[in-house]
Amino acid sequence: MRNYWQFLQQGWPLLVFGFLAVFFGNFGQSFFISWYGAAIQADLNLSASTYGAAYSFATLVSGSALMFVGGWIDKWSLRRFASTVALGLFVGCLTLAFTHNIVLLVIGFFLVRLFGQGLFPHTGITTMARSFDKNRGKALSIATMGVPVGEVILPILAVLFIAKFGWQMSWAAFALLIPVVFIPCMLFVVRRAHQLGLQVDSEIKAQSLEASVKDQPATQAVGRKQVLRDYRFWLALPVMLSGPFVVTGVFIHQGFILAQKQWSPEWFAACFIFYGVVHGLGSMGVGFLIDRFSATRLLPFKALPIVFALLLLAFANGPWVAWAMLGLLGVSIGCGGPIGAALWAEVYGTEKLGAIRSMTSSFAVWSTAVSPILFGVLIDNGMSIQALMSGVAVYVSAATLMGYMAYRVKK
Template identity: 35%
Template sequence: MTYFKFLRENARWLSASYLLAMFSGFGQTFFISLSAGDLRAEFALSHGDLGLLYMLATLGSALTLPYVGKSVDHFPVRTIAAVVMTTLALFCFAMASTFSVWMIALSYYGLRLCGQGMMTHTAVTAAGRWFSARRGRALSIALLGLPTAEALFPLCFVTLAGILGWRGAWTVAALVLLLAALPVLMVLLARDRVPSATEIASIKAEGRQWTRNETLRDSRFWLVSCGINAPAFIGTAIFFHQVYLVNLRGWSLEVFASAFLGMAAGVVCTSLVVGPLIDRFSARRLLPFTLIPLSLACLVLAQYHAPLSAFIFMGLIGISNGFNSTLVSSFWPEVYGTRHMGAIRASAFSVMVFASAAGPGLVGWLIDIGVPFDMQVRAMGLYCLIFCAVLALVARAYRERETILKPE
C-alpha cells in the first residue's frame, strides 16, 4: 500500500488522532508556560514557587493517569475523547478565572491530566491499536498534531494576550475546544475502524501479550523509561522557564515564540521519516539513536547565546521530539503487545509525566539557589549521551529475548 493510498483510505481515523494530539497542546508546557510571567507578577511568586506548583500538579496528574488511562481499553474512543476534551475546556476556563495560588495548582493539574496526559494517551493508543501493520506510519501522522500546536498556539497566545490579556487568551482556548474541535472530532469518530485481515494477522504475530503488572516487573521497561523520558524532563524544564531564559539571554519572548516554528518543522520532517523506518527496521533497532539530537540541542543552548542559537536549539528539539514520540509510541506495543496497551501505555505515560513534573521544579530550585543555567543544560546533555549507550544495551537485550522465545 502506498503512503498516499494509506492516507486516503484511513483519513477519518488518522485525522481524529491528529486532532487529539494537536489540541493536547493546551495542556502542554510550551503553552501553559506562556502565562508564567503574568502569574508570578500577579500572585508574587518566584521561579521556584511557580515551578514547585507546576511540579506538584503534574505529579498529581501522573498518579491519576494509570487509573483513568486504562479506560481506553474498556470504552469507545469517541466516548473517551468527548469526556476528556470537554474537561480540558473546563480547566482552560478555570485558568482564565484563577484567583488564588491553590486555583493555579488545580488548573495546572487538570490541564496536565487532560491535555498532556489523556488527550495524547488516547491519540496514540487508538492509532497504535487501529493500525497494527502500519503502526509506524499511522503514529507518525497522528503525532504531527503536536508540532502543529507548537507552531501555531504560542504565537496565537502571545497575540491574543496582547489584545485580550492572558486571561482572555485562555478563555478563547476553552471556546475553541468546545465550539470547534469537539464537534469535528465527534463526526470523525462516529464510525470506529475495523482492522483488515492482514492487520489482524499482524496482531496475532506479535506474540506474547504482556499485562501491565508483568510489564512493570520487567527491569528493561524501567531502563528504557529513564532514557526515553529525558526529552520530557529537559524540554519541560526549559520551556517552563522560557521567560527566565529569554531574559537571561537578552532575547524577546516573541523571538523565542517564533522559534517554535523551527521546532515544529523539525518534528514534522523527522516524524515522516522515522515512521516508515520503524515499519521497516523496528522500533527496537532505532532505540539507541533517539537521544542524539537532544544531546546536540543541549550543547548548542549551553555554548551559544546569540538569538540564532534559539532557532538551532528549537530545530534540534523538534528533531528529538519527532524521533522520540514516534519511536516510543511504536515501541511499547511492539515489545509488549496491544491487548493491554491502554493500561501499559497509561503507566508509561505516568512515568513520562513524572519526568516532566520533576524538570520545572528542580530547575526552578537550582535557579533560585544560584546554579548557572548553562551548567544545568550541560549536565542534561551529558545524561543524554550516557543513556545512548544504555539504550543500545537494552535494545540488544530485547532482541536476544525475542530470539530465545521464537519457536524453531
C-alpha cells in the same frame, strides 16, 4: 508514495481523530500555558516561586492520576472515552477562566494538565498504535504532528486573545472550541471509521513483533505488572524520558540561558518557530523509518541529537547556536513521540496498550516536574551553564547506551 496515498484514503477517519486529539492536548502543554504565566502572577499577586510551586504540584498530581485513569481506554469505547476526556478539558479551561485565587488555579492547572497534556494525546496515540499494524509508524507520525502544528499556531492565538479579551476570557474562548469543534468532528470521524470497518475500539488481540516479556504467546495479554518485571523496560525508560526531561528544563529556565548566551528574547522566540517546524518534520519522517526498521531498532538513536544540543549550549557561542540547539531538540522530540508509542505496541502488544502507555506517560509527566526544580537548584547554587549542560549530556549519553542494550537483548 502510491501505497501511502492508499493508506491515507483508507484510514483517514482515524488519522483525523488522532491528529485532533493530539492537537487539542496542546492546551495543557507547558509551551502553551507558559504564555499566561506573567498575566496570572500579576492578576493573582503571586510570586514566581509560588506560581512555580502551584504548577509543579498540579503536574505531579496529574501525572499520578494519569496512571490510573489512562487504562480505561482499554475498557471503554473510543467515543465514550474521548467524550469524557473532552469534557474534562472543557471544565479545566473554564476553571482557569474563572480563577480568582490560587486554589482554583491549582485545580485548573490539574485539569488541563491531566486531560490536556495527558489524556488527549494518550487517546490519539493509543488509538493509532492499536488500530494500525503495518502502517503504525505512519499513523503515529500523522497524529503526533498535532504538537508541532500547535507550537506554531497556538502561541500566536494566545497572545492575540490575551491582548483582546484578557487571560481569563482567553481560556473561555479556547474552552468553546471543544464542544464547537472537537466533539462534533470526533463523533463524525469515529462513526465514519465504524462504517468503513476500521478497528476503532479495544477488542483487538495483542500483537507483538517480539516475544512478550516472559516469552508468552503474543495473544496473551501483557499488562503493567509484566512490563515492570521486565528488566529491558528499565533499560529503555531513561532514554524515553530524556526528551521531556531536558526540553522542559531548558525551556523553563530559558532566562538563565539567554543571559549566559547574551541572546535577546525576541531572537530566541524567532528561533522557536524553527523548533516547531523541525519538530513536525521529524514526526513525519520517522514514521517511514519505524515501518521499515521497527521502533526497537530506532530507540538508541532518538536521544543523540539532544546530546549534541546540550554540548552546543555548553561550549559554543553565537546567535547561530540557538538555531542549531532548537533544531536538534526538535528532531529528537519529533522522532521520540512516534518511536515511543510504536515501541510499546511492538514489544508488549496492543491488548493492554492503554494501561502501559498511561504508565509510561506518567513517568514522562513526572520527569517534566523534576527537571525545572533540579535545574533551578543547581543554577541558584552557582553552577555554570557549561557544567550544567555537560552533566545533563552525560546522563543522556548513558541513557542512550542503556537504550541500545534494552530490546536488542533477548530473554
